[in-house]
Amino acid sequence: MTQSWVERLRRIQAERDTWLCVGLDPSPSLIPAGVSLRDFGCAIIDATLDYACAFKPNLMFYLSFGSAGMRALEETIAHVPDDTPVILDAKFGDIRYTAEHYARAAFDVLGADAVTISPYVGMDAVTPLLDRPGKMIFVLVRSSNVTGNDFQLWPSERAPLYRFVTAQINTLARDHADQLGMIVSATQPRDLALLRSWAPSIPFLIPGIGVQAGDLGIAVQHGMTRGGTGPLIGVARAIIYASSDGDYAAAARTAAAEWAERIRVERADHKEY
16 A cells, blocks of 8 residues: 555654755755756755755756756656655646646656645646645645735635635545645744644645744644644755855755754744654
8 A cells, every 4th residue: 555645754754853844946046166956956965864854846946957957856856765755846736637747747757756736726736636646735825925915815814815725625635635735834924823723634834934034933833733744844045055165065964954953942842742
C-alpha cells in the first residue's frame, strides 16, 4: 500500500524534529558568481537537509533561466533524498484538461511529490491532481502579499472569498484526507488562526516567515492539525541567501539551523510537542 504524503511528512518531522520547509528561489543576481543553478540548489539541499522536513523549489525562478533552468530544476529535485518531500511551488490553476497536464509535468516529468495550485477557476484546478495516490496538493487560500486582499477579502471581511475556498477544500478532503493542504500566510496571523478553526484537519503550508516578517508564534500555535501533523513553515531567502560569497552553503546551513531552533522554541512555548 502506498504511504500517504502526510504520513511521510509526519515521519520526517519526527525524525528530524523540524517543521522547517526550505524554499529554493534561485535569482540570477543573487547566486554567487561562477556557481551553476544546479550546483547552487544541490549545495543548499545538502547543507540544510538535517534541518528541513521538505524542500519547495519555485517553478518560475527556474523557468526564467529557460530550458537550462528546467533541466536544473529536474536535477535539483532528483538530488533530494527519496524520504524528503518536494513541493513544486507553481500556483497552477486552469481547467481540467490543462490540469491533467500540470499533474503529468509536476509528478511524472519533474518528480515532485506535491504541488501548489491557485483555485480561481474552481475545483477543476484541483480534482485532476487528486488522482495520484501518495501526492499532495496545496491550495492557495490566504497569501502573503497585500494586494491579495483585492480578491481574498471579497465581498467582505465578514464573509471573505477564502472562507468559501476553505469550505470546498473541507468537502473534498472527506474523500482525500491525506492529499489536500492549504497555503496560509503567517503575514495574516488573525486569518491563520481563524482558518485553523475552520479547517482543523487540513495541513498548512505557511509562507511569509523570514524576509516577510510573518508571525512565527501564531504559525506554530495554530499550524498543527487536529491529528498532530505539523505545518510546513517556509523560509527561503533568509536561508539560501544568508551569504552571497563562496561560503553560501555553510551560511545556509547555519541559517537553517537557527530557524529550525526558533521554531522548536516556539513549539515548546506553546506546548505543541
